[in-house]
Amino acid sequence: MLKDITLGQYFPGDTIAHRLDPRTKLLLVVLYIVGLFCADSGLTYGVMIAVFLTCARISKVGAKALVRGLKPVLLIIIFTGILNLFFTPGDYLFQFGVLHISRQGIKLAVQMVLRIMLLIMGTFLLTYTTSPIRLTDGLERLLGGLKKLHVPVHELAMMMSIALRFIPTLIEETDKIMSAQKARGADFESGNLFHKAKALIPILVPLFISAFRRADELAVAMECRCYHGGEGRTKLNPLKYAARDYWALACGAAVTAGVIVLGRFGF
């Protein structure tokens, strides 16, 4: 049951989207987000939807997986939609007490909902096609310049990949501890909020203890292999831009620039 959570879940595959350099993909996502926030008309939104559908098609990620990614933010999407629909002033089409629907409200609601959905699903495409390791690798290289400002980029990236690596492990552990306490009659479902909070203690205490134990063991294992931070550390698979990366970046930049220009001229 806990295992059903998708959190940056990676679907292994061998499409061009999988093979792109993670840095390229990160930059493309940034361009995509900029494009989304600049889009303001039917035409520009159409362009962004087309871009998204093309990318989804190329990376061969199923529609089901993408829609599932929306589940956690469903509430936010609905809330945004309703707020914009009912509380935007303009040419009223319908009025009932404080609630009113205006032409502008409908437009804004549709735009906001579309924007959030495209935003979430687009970024999910990134995590679906890029393994966590490659993703943090790419992030580390992209932010490499910050090292000059004494930002511990490598350490942050390492922390991130360890954290990502341990999410499934900890979920499994939580499942196990829950079963064990249930076997001793623990009850997580009934009772009021206070009871439910109290019922978490038998799960959280063992979970924290095991997380600390794991951290300790991992630290020792890393020291045994002479890990001493990022200085002078080389990579097993160094990141290298290929021709396809330049093409992808060029396309991305062109689309975003196009959307901005279209917006400027009021299309």
Next chain:
Amino acid sequence: MEPILKVVHLTHIYGTGTPFERSAVEDMSFDVADGEFLGIIGHTGSGKSTLIQHLNGLLKPSSGQILLEGKDIWAEPKKIRDVRFRVGLVFQYPEYQLFEETVYKDIAFGPTNMGKTGDELDCCVREAARLVGIRDDQLEKSPFELSGGQKRRVALAGVLAMQPRVLILDEPTAGLDPAGRENLLANIRDYHRNKNGTVIMVSHSMEEVAQNVDRILVLKSARVLMQGTPKDVFCRADELLSAGLDVPQITRVAMALKERGLAVDPAVYTTEALERQLLTLRKGAAGC
């Protein structure tokens, strides 16, 4: 006599409706008699853990039934907690589930959930602690100060304190040193003998199973491969070996002796039994 636990055509399928669909337990049927010490052996992935989580209602069968004292445990899903009190399950590495400030409180967690209080609770806790050999002065310690073997005994006491009709242990000796292993097994044997409790022990150490249990259930790829007394099961040592399972070392010695032409019965699983056989053989030879 009516079996205390009856498993009827139990099947469990993980991930129904996804591409990862696979059955972990397939059409298993067997009985557990009251007061019996049953051993379950099988490879990793043979469905042992899934099976035992059904016996106390942690998992719901995809099809089939589990009858506890003649009643389907899922007849009233609201009362599944009562089943868990009557069928105590000790997980693998149970020491990782300790959480209370003192050993006493941790052992009391189960019985408190059952609604026990006062003297009755105290009685349960102290008796369980005594069964696994935890001294009174250790009861007020933090469970995290104890050694690995002691922690595991505290966790075992935590389940025994619920006074279950059936006790299930999943690899109780995994990761213990030989002395700790023997200690824990002695505790379990004592509990079985003195309390006349029904015990089910999952293990993949053939020696451990052979020397302790009354009856063995062998699982292979989600199915029951064979069941019977240790003698019956180790009689079929060839089948066990071809199923990728081990046999006790002493059985292997006996099999090797037979292969070299000695007239020994290879269905032995204790050193003493083989020793006796060899002695009679020598006497017979001297008599000729």
